Amino acid sequence: xxxxxxxxxxxxxxxxxxxxxxxxxxxxxxxxxxxxxxxxxxxxxxxxxxxxxxxxxxxxxxxxxxxxxxxxxxxxxxxxxxxxxxxxxxxxxxxxxxxxxxxxxxxxxxxxxxxxxxxxxxxxxxxxxxxxxxxxxxxxxxxxxxxxxxxxxxxxxxxxxxxxxxxxxxxxxxxxxxxxxxxxxxxxxxxxxxxxxxxxxxxxxxxxxxxxxxxxxxxxxxxxxxxxxxxxxxxxxxxxxxxxxxxxxxxxxxxxxxxxxxxxxxxxxxxxxxxxxxxxxxxxxxxxxxxxxxxxxxxxxxxxxxxxxxxxxxxxxxxxxxxxxxxxxxxxxxxxxxxxxxxxxxxxxxxxxxxxxxxxxxxxxxxxxxxxxxxxxxxxxxxxxxxxxxxxxxxxxxxxxxxxxxxxxxxxxxxxxxxxxxxxxxxxxxxxxxxxxxxxxxxxxxxxxxxxxxxxxxxxxxxxxxxxxxxxxxxxxx
Amino acid sequence: xxxxxxxxxxxxxxxxxxxxxxxxxxxxxxxxxxxxxxxxxxxxxxxxxxxxxxxxxxxxxxxxxxxxxxxxxxxxxxxxxxxxxxxxxxxxxxxxxxxxxxxxxxxxxxxxxxxxxxxxxxxxxxxxxxxxxxxxxxxxxxxxxxxxxxxxxxxxxxxxxxxxxxxxxxxxxxxxxxxxxxxxxxxxxxxxxxxxxxxxxxxxxxxxxxxxxxxxxxxxxxxxxxxxxxxxxxxxxxxxxxxxxxxxxxxxxxxxxxxxxxxxxxxxxxxxxxxxxxxxxxxxxxxxxxxxxxxxxxxxxxxxxxxxxxxxxxxxxxxxxxxxxxxxxxxxxxxxxxxxxxxxxxxxxxxxxxxxxxxxxxxxxxxxxxxxxxxxxxxxxxxxxxxxxxxxxxxxxxxxxxxxxxxxxxxxxxxxxxxxxxxxxxxxxxxxxxxxxxxxxxxxxxxxxxxxxxxxxxxxxxxxxxxxxxxxxxxxxxxxxxxxxxxxxxxxxxxxxxxxxxxxxxxxxxxxxxx
Numbered sequence: 001x002x003x004x005x006x007x008x009x010x011x012x013x014x015x016x017x018x019x020x021x022x023x024x025x026x027x028x029x030x031x032x033x034x035x036x037x038x039x040x041x042x043x044x045x046x047x048x049x050x051x052x053x054x055x056x057x058x059x060x061x062x063x064x065x066x067x068x069x070x071x072x073x074x075x076x077x078x079x080x081x082x083x084x085x086x087x088x089x090x091x092x093x094x095x096x097x098x099x100x101x102x103x104x105x106x107x108x109x110x111x112x113x114x115x116x117x118x119x120x121x122x123x124x125x126x127x128x129x130x131x132x133x134x135x136x137x138x139x140x141x142x143x144x145x146x147x148x149x150x151x152x153x154x155x156x157x158x159x160x161x162x163x164x165x166x167x168x169x170x171x172x173x174x175x176x177x178x179x180x181x182x183x184x185x186x187x188x189x190x191x192x193x194x195x196x197x198x199x200x201x202x203x204x205x206x207x208x209x210x211x212x213x214x215x216x217x218x219x220x221x222x223x224x225x226x227x228x229x230x231x232x233x234x235x236x237x238x239x240x241x242x243x244x245x246x247x248x249x250x251x252x253x254x255x256x257x258x259x260x261x262x263x264x265x266x267x268x269x270x271x272x273x274x275x276x277x278x279x280x281x282x283x284x285x286x287x288x289x290x291x292x293x294x295x296x297x298x299x300x301x302x303x304x305x306x307x308x309x310x311x312x313x314x315x316x317x318x319x320x321x322x323x324x325x326x327x328x329x330x331x332x333x334x335x336x337x338x339x340x341x342x343x344x345x346x347x348x349x350x351x352x353x354x355x356x357x358x359x360x361x362x363x364x365x366x367x368x369x370x371x372x373x374x375x376x377x378x379x380x381x382x383x384x385x386x387x388x389x390x391x392x393x394x395x396x397x398x399x400x401x402x403x404x405x406x407x408x409x410x411x412x413x414x415x416x417x418x419x420x421x422x423x424x425x426x427x428x429x430x431x432x433x434x435x436x437x438x439x440x441x442x443x444x445x446x447x448x449x450x451x452x453x454x455x456x457x458x459x460x461x462x463x464x465x466x467x468x469x470x471x472x473x474x475x476x477x478x
Numbered sequence: 479x480x481x482x483x484x485x486x487x488x489x490x491x492x493x494x495x496x497x498x499x500x501x502x503x504x505x506x507x508x509x510x511x512x513x514x515x516x517x518x519x520x521x522x523x524x525x526x527x528x529x530x531x532x533x534x535x536x537x538x539x540x541x542x543x544x545x546x547x548x549x550x551x552x553x554x555x556x557x558x559x560x561x562x563x564x565x566x567x568x569x570x571x572x573x574x575x576x577x578x579x580x581x582x583x584x585x586x587x588x589x590x591x592x593x594x595x596x597x598x599x600x601x602x603x604x605x606x607x608x609x610x611x612x613x614x615x616x617x618x619x620x621x622x623x624x625x626x627x628x629x630x631x632x633x634x635x636x637x638x639x640x641x642x643x644x645x646x647x648x649x650x651x652x653x654x655x656x657x658x659x660x661x662x663x664x665x666x667x668x669x670x671x672x673x674x675x676x677x678x679x680x681x682x683x684x685x686x687x688x689x690x691x692x693x694x695x696x697x698x699x700x701x702x703x704x705x706x707x708x709x710x711x712x713x714x715x716x717x718x719x720x721x722x723x724x725x726x727x728x729x730x731x732x733x734x735x736x737x738x739x740x741x742x743x744x745x746x747x748x749x750x751x752x753x754x755x756x757x758x759x760x761x762x763x764x765x766x767x768x769x770x771x772x773x774x775x776x777x778x779x780x781x782x783x784x785x786x787x788x789x790x791x792x793x794x795x796x797x798x799x800x801x802x803x804x805x806x807x808x809x810x811x812x813x814x815x816x817x818x819x820x821x822x823x824x825x826x827x828x829x830x831x832x833x834x835x836x837x838x839x840x841x842x843x844x845x846x847x848x849x850x851x852x853x854x855x856x857x858x859x860x861x862x863x864x865x866x867x868x869x870x871x872x873x874x875x876x877x878x879x880x881x882x883x884x885x886x887x888x889x890x891x892x893x894x895x896x897x898x899x900x901x902x903x904x905x906x907x908x909x910x911x912x913x914x915x916x917x918x919x920x921x922x923x924x925x926x927x928x929x930x931x932x933x934x935x936x937x938x939x940x941x942x943x944x945x946x947x948x949x950x951x952x953x954x955x956x957x958x959x960x961x962x963x964x965x966x967x968x969x970x971x972x973x974x975x976x977x978x979x980x981x982x983x984x985x986x987x988x989x990x991x992x993x
Contacts, residue, residue, distance in 0.1 A: 381616045397658045409651040416647050417640065420623055428628045463545050470547065
């Protein structure tokens, strides 16, 4: 048992506990500054993760094969840390809208981060379940944190109900898999999968596990929670949910499908393609009439889960590295969009798209950030979203599934309509009611510049991240 | 640093520079934009003069490795086919910037978007790598959307901008899938066009694969060029766009799809081309007839020009579909000629709109006396659109007809009739309504162009007349490349060769000794 491998998670958990303790000695007026402290601490942990101790040429195991530290795990851990830093900066900005318990808010974000980092390293079904539950339960609380707002409570309850339902499916599936295979470990499952693939009970269990995972990534058939939860939750919680939960779900799906049961996955290409197609169409079509910006981004996140499923349905290494690259670009894009929403939409009633009117005069930086985020989500060069979609399409063309590529194109064109509708609202909507300038604090301004730089960098100089992504997926079994 | 890369980079650098200029310094913003496009124009002229006709391969090549894992590199170069298009791009970019004096609000954003669009267009035409070909073209998508939305005109501008953006994205994505399919099926692990051409000539794809992939490219590029029946985005989009956007889009960006067909689809997938281009030859009649007849009914000058521009694309499609040296050369010449023509027409109509605030042909009248320069320029533009000799469109259309006569005799007969007769009807009627007839009092105050304002129109007219009187300036460069492109198709032209045989002309008419 190699406990030093979990040092990153240990530091993160200690940071969370430390936040709760320091909160006891902090005067009420200063409590929101703890967020900056937590962000700095996470930044240090992120820098530490690049240290030599985490060299990932060979996968290293801890806790008896259930925890693995390889290139894939480190890739995702670093993405999660970066996302958490930006979300914490956003939360400091959002702190005036949380009446009480801001340090608990920060601590919960840090604990959710720990859950995501464990999920990146999960190498057996138990750790998969535990890390998923850690993320989900933390988000139950985060989503309903604004207790005086009915919408926030509603979001929390909906997330709770659907999350509990999907956890039930997940556990039932794990039980069936364990019952037939007599092991929870991914490596052992891989060696046994050929013989087990004939057993219907095993396949049913596996299907139920996948169905449970589709809840996390907001894909069909468990995607219904996304719009309501995105709309009602506090904006930083939504932002962390949008990126973190999706990425955690995908790393688990990648490990399950390609590390644990690759032989079964090869036969399920058509199922995965159908799931992807339905998700893309559902997300895009339902987003068209949306007027609430966060709700629209919820549907868009369903659609993005559909595109990412393209990478899984491609069943090749190109598809998996495309997923990693896409998630890297998605981080900057979605966090930038939610930061702008956090800054612009301060009143509950003002979450409509029309609240963006006149943003160009109020703050050119925010207008440019939102425009670039929408353009990147739409998949237009020279931004990160385009190259991610390009890689996903290439992986699918290599597989030969042209009908799914056609569905993806239809989805992209539909999405252009509503993303560009947001750009229209920013630049040329009807007379804006409020033209007061918007103040952007220093750290948040730095975060926005970082996100813009990230979007451009990943769109114009993709080789570095692509190399890292391709290296990371080599550990899966092809 | 090749001359081509400088031509492509200057607009982007200027856009970055303008982003730093303070918003209120309008003169400075406009000056930077004008100077940068002027520099691009000068570099383009130098490129044209330094280009050596008859030399095989690409000139001014530059290749920078970008992503080895996928075989993508920044690879630019000119040969006969895209030389004219690159120079056209620089001319129209300068003219469009000159014409934008009418933009009085948010100039900073406008010029940044205009320069990004211009840079993207130049990069797309110069690019020799399939990925960057698509990449540079898509750079123009968001600028078009925002420019039509913010600075456009007419009540339908919102609908128009969404229509043009979505429609063109459909075409672009279909073409992208075709490009990726070529990459995957060729198994070459490279997006570089030169490499792919070599590999696919040595080992072509199977006929069934080519027949499957070619329509993706054909319809993707076709939608982008307003091939009938996928053309409805063009007239309304151009009518609602600000003048500079319409000039760049209709004049230059539209040719991207045709260039893609000639550069990528036909050379890489010859069997597919042979099977599918017959369809195009008949669809082009839809362009010429349908859009020509629709143009006759138009009461708005911009809609008329938009429909006529769609109709002209039919001729280029016919030239490409003929797969003969003469036809393809004519197609390239029509592309360049029409680019100048569309830019000129939209520029002039933009000037008219500035002065009269309306483009309804019925409401205008007798303007030739008040606007001698603009009026004459408009007359020349309309005559050029009909295919009158002296302007660049005439030799181009003639070559297309000759080239396609062998395979598509009936189509050529109908096309010639529609291009000339229908074109003449709407063009001359527009001239009659706008410029001739009794002068109306409401237009007593319109003023003709001042000398500086005449500059872009003079430039475009000079291009049209120059190419019209000396088409060999361009066709000498195009012809060898066209011959290379059509070599797999073995169509024997039943017309006299373009260059006279030695000794066949009286001595004093010979300009230079022929080989």
